[in-house]
Amino acid sequence: MPEISRAWNGFIDLPRELEEGLIEIGRTLPAWNMEGAFLAGSTRERYRxxxxxxxxxxxxxxxxxSVLSGATGGYAVVRLGRIAQTLGIEVSFLRLATAILSEVAAPFQPFCRWPLWxxxxxxxxxxxxxxxxxxYNAFHMDLVNATRPPDYTALLCVRPDPLGAGASILSDARAAVSRLTPSSRTLLAEAAYGYGSFFDLCDVGEEYKPFPVLDGEPTNLGFVRFTAKMLAEPGLDEAHAHAARELADRMVAGQVSFTLQRGDVLIVDQHRWVHGREPLGVGxxxxxxxxxxxxxxxxLRDTGATGPIAS
Known part of the structure; x- marks a missing residue:
């Protein structure tokens, strides 16, 4: 069973009857088609x-x-371990997992050279x-330096660390921001941060550099654009670095952690939460x-939302 740092009801266990039905469905789902970087609409309709x-x-x-959109939600783990045990984490299972995730938003692959998964x-x-x-993989959101990052990131565990470590860590970025000093929030709203390269990407807008951590957008549109790695970027002045470190400390103080098991699918709303990973086991x-x-x-892209655009 996953270990979790505090009580939480976001693990979605499937009824046995549903598991059996999904196993049969997984065996017959057709291959998906793509429209550019996105799963084709016809495939989503067929899967649904x-x-x-x-x-x-x-x-x-x-x-x-409900878990993903609730006031205290923003991430969930769908437990497909028994289905993975039957189907194996191969083509049939991936089609089924893709179909389930399609009920959240539109699957797509922003890295043009990589497959959907x-x-x-x-x-x-x-x-x-x-x-x-x-x-230790410190807290971050994916594609922080794009004007339109993915709305959700989903991680499927094929194999956990056999040495028993590598727990996933998550933190409510907006709750962490609410605990900051006003002066830090002011600094984080300034376009002073940067991280990473930007090439061979699809459907994520343009490069956003420098970017503000706090973009002032509503929660469903904006992001807390944070990656701990931006603290090591050259040219970041001490005042803005201090504000970002304060935010990082608040995130760590409010983190939750659990160890994904084979077949678990973690879904994270990037508008609200950041994620990372504890170190893997020694050896x-x-x-x-x-x-x-x-x-x-x-x-995943929420096709009803548009992300913030750099000015």
């Missing part, structure tokens, strides 16, 4: 027609959407703080490469 016929699916979907493996040669590294060199932690990532 299959899902709504499954017993109790509407109830589970409604609960998922992007691998996040464990690379012993990568810098420890990167998503593929073995160290990764002793773990065979095919047994190390592996996630798959998929992004």
């Amino acid at each position: 027609a299959e899902l709504v016929a499954a017993p109790l699916f509407d109830d589970v979907r409604d609960r998922l959407l 992007k691998e996040i493996g464990t690379n012993l040669d990568a810098k420890p703080g990167l998503s593929t590294g073995t160290g 990764q060199h002793d773990v065979a490469s095919g047994e190390r932690r592996l996630l798959l990532q998929l992004f």
Whole structure:
């Protein structure tokens, strides 16, 4: 069972009857089609027609959407472990997971060179703080330097760390902002921050650099544009760095953590929450490469929303 740092009801366990129905559906779902970077509308319609016929699916979907949109929500974990045990995390399972995520928003892949599901493996040669590294992956939102980042990021656990570490960490970015001093909020609203490169991307707008952490947009449109890695960027003055460090400290103080298990799908609303990962277990060199932690990532766009545009 996942370990979680405080009581929370956002783990979506499926009724056995629904699991059995989804296993049968997963075996017959057709391959998806793409329209540019997005899952084709015809594929979403076909997948939805299959899902709504499954017993109790509407109830589970409604609960998922309620958890994601609720005042204390903003992230959820859909537990598909027993389905993964039957189907394996291969083509049939990925079609089914994609169909379920399509009920939240439109799946798309902003990295033009990658498939719809992007691998996040464990690379012993990568810098420890990167998503593929073995160290602490500090709080961030994905594609922080795009004018239209994905509205949701979804992470599917194919293999947890066999050494028992690498817990996912999340924090309510907007709650953290509310605990800041007024002077820090003023500094964070100024376009003084930057991070990362910007190339070979699709449907995420333009490069946003420098960007403000607080863009002043309503919650459903704006973002708390934060990545701890921006603190190491050259040219950031001490006042703005101090404000960002204060925000980082507030995020850490309010974090939740849990360990994803095989088949778990974590969905994070990027307008409200940031995510990261605790270090993997010591001794990764002793773990065979095919047994190390592996996630798959998929992004979602709320097609009814438009993101903030750099001025």
